[in-house]
Amino acid sequence: MVHLYLSDLLTRCHYNDNRTLLIRHSLKHERFIKAYRDGFLREYTQKQLPHFYDAYDHVIVFSADEGTTAKYLTSYEVRHGASPLVAPDCSPFLLEPxxxxIMHPLFKIQRDPLQPYENKLYIEWGKAAVRWxxxxxxxKIITQLVNTGQFVFPGYESVLLTFQELKQIIDNPQLYxxxxxxxxxxxxxxxxxxxxNGKIYIGSSYNKNGLLGRWSEYALTINGGNLAFEQLGQQNPNAHLQxxxxxxxxxxxxxxxLEAIEVENNFKRKLQTIQFGYNHN
Structure with a gap:
């Protein structure tokens, strides 16, 4: 059987194999999970021991998948001599010693030829998975290239989204x-x-655009016009990331x-979200 290797793709995308580092982040590391969830994958990846990236110009980032496979996430360029860039709202735990x-100068690649393969390309990392x-x-054998021109809806009972995921869905109507x-x-x-903190807000939608219309407001404004969320955002601008x-x-x-609000109020009573959650009434 003829295999397609990652090196074949890198060559076509004009990456220098000798100056490229592959990283496979483990799903067992809580720091990685939190950083990826909150949108700080670059900050997490660029924090390494001194001189870690000295011999490289590009970093290709994967996450661990089933067995010893790995899913391609994104790529960065190493700008030797530049100052590291850290997002102003970066999670505090990533800034702690x-x-x-230390932080290294990793930057997103403009017009990266690998960008179309993000979250679609899977490789066999090899038996030495501990070598992250x-x-x-x-x-590295390419084991799978998923056609994700559209992401399949999993069913209403399976919807469980972070704010980042919700915004991704709302902002990309063709993909989703x-x-x-x-x-x-x-x-x-x-x-x-x-x-x-475990606090819950119960809401309802009752408009011609359905739940999509209501959730689009959250993706656009974060607070969705909710007073409790607006006040929370004033205290902590990153609160919505949780x-x-x-x-x-x-x-x-x-x-x-009226019918929707009646059902909504019933859920508020069941979950006591007025007394202990974010519902004001």
Whole structure:
């Protein structure tokens, strides 16, 4: 059987194998999971021991997948001599001292030819999975290239989204056409849980654009017009990064506002979100 190797793709994309480093982040590392979830993958990746990237111009980042496979996430260029860039809202835990590591100058690549393969390309990392970083010259078989022209909607009962995921869905209607269709086809009672403290907000949608219309407001404004979330955002601008969105009950598309609010109030009483959550009334 003839295999296609990662090195073949790198050559076509004009990457120098000798100056390229491959990194496979482990899903067992809580720091990686938190950084990836909150949108700080670059900051997490660039924090390494001194001189870690000295011999490289590019860094290709994967996450561990089933067995010894790895999923391609993104690539960075090493700008030797430049000052490291850290997002102003970077999670505090990434800025804390950690095992003598320092921030290195990693930057997103403009017009990166590998960008179309992000979250679609899978490789066999090899049996030495404990070697979480390896040279680009090491042969890696491409095991799968997923056609993710559209992301399939998993079903209403399976919807469980972070704010970053919600915004990704709302901002990319072509990639998430299935999601847009499904969310716009219903109204719903939904919950927003603050995973930092367990507090819950119960809301409902009852408009012609369905749940998609309501959740689009959160993606656009973060607080969605909710006073409690607005006040929380004033205290902590990153509070929404801890939010989790889910559907509690599917409602008919033609439900009236009074009917939806009645069901919403019933859930508020059951979960006591006025007394202990983010609902004010």
């Amino acid at each position: 950690y095992k003598g590591e 970083y390896q040279k680009g010259t090491n042969e 056409a299935d999601w847009h269709f499904a969310l716009s086809a219903i109204n719903a009672i939904y919950a927003i849980t603050d995973c930092s 939010f989790q969105y889910t559907i509690l009950k599917v409602l008919p598309k033609d439900i009236t506002a």
